[in-house]
Amino acid sequence: MKKPHYNSKFTRKQFIVLIVCISTGFIIGYSYKLTKDEVKVNTSYLEQEESYREELISQQERNKELTEELTALQTKRREYEKNFAENEEDYGHLLEEAENLRLLLGEIPAHGEGIRVTLKDGEYNPNSTNPNEYIVHESHVFSVINELKVSGAEAISINGQRLKSNSYIRCNGPVITIDGNQYPAPFIIEAVGDVDTLIPALKLVGGVFDQLLNDRIVVTIEESDFIQMPTINDE
Template sequence: MKKPLQTKKNSKFTRKQLIILIVCITTGFIIGYSYKLTKNHENRNNSYVEQEESYREDLIHQQERNKELAEELRDLQERLRDYERSFAKDEDKYEHLLEEAEKLRLMLGKIPSQGPGVQVTLNDNEYDPNSTNPNEYIVHESHVFSVINELKISGAESISINGQRLKSNSYIRCNGPVITIDGKHYPAPFVIEAVGDSKTLISSLKIVGGVFDQLLSDNIVVTIEEKNLIQMDSISDEA
């Protein structure tokens, strides 16, 4: 009868141990979890502190950079005022330079040109069967050159031939009944237009013994017209 009682006592003792074990595990888990939360909280706080410190350093850096930029701005403004004062003193000189620069751009064909001017048309004459040389009745590059040179000397701002504006380094070459201008071929008639003082240009062409008389003596058909408005694109626009 004593043996069953001992088994019952041992069974109760085992249940207590199980309860204590569960309590210990639970307590350990709670303690570990609490420690982890505390550690994460500390890490987050440290991260916030480091981030705040980084922001503070960036702010200080930006403030210093703003000071440098403000000083640069003051320096540039002062230099601008110096230029303005210098420009005010030499205004006439700068206006003259601007006018010269504009003339150079027109001559180089860098900008469009428009204004009054003249139109000179050169055409081949009718061939005389009694003549031994038919070349004496057609337009050659020398005839075109003579007109262009006279127009330039007379102050033409810009010149074109058959609509093609001439550059400072344009080349003109005769090739039978056509002329070649910068690699492009044009047949007669050759229409030469020039922007400038039309009266001055016409007077220089028609001076006694000048270009007009020479062309007529070479059997070239020449017409000279005064134009109220001639428009020419820039070289870049033509390209």
């Protein structure tokens, strides 16, 4: 039996072709993989870039909204400042008026220059059958207090007790009752206020001072550089 005969040249040629095909396939496959990876990377970069772009646009829009909001608030603040500047004088006047009202009501302490008016019973007159003709009555006390209030006294006290706007005052012989508290004579009325206004008001011709003297009341009026009174709640 004859053995088959192989052509060695043909076999080498096929082998070379096979190697070439394998190498070419490997190169094509590797190139394809590189291309695919590159496309994937590029796609990832594009997606990330798009995400950054959208985020940037969103931030720009938000910045625009905040800028508009800031502008509106600044405009409103300028309006408040303008209104406050225009009304500052009125506000100051209202605050001063409120403070004066609290002072008159006795809600805050009072101190400053002022006067001290002392009322004493007149000397005993044995020829008089009526002792009421020379003792201090509530009408005398009220006349002094009313004149002081009209003249702008900031605060008034009698024998150390500060008067309220509705204080009850009554004289019983040598004793005066103020809001239920009794004080003996002499009656010392103190007032915080402008001395140059209070004293002339009391000493007007035919005024309170002259009327008290006509009623035989002993009256003394003194200036004081400093008079201090507590609030009506501290007494």
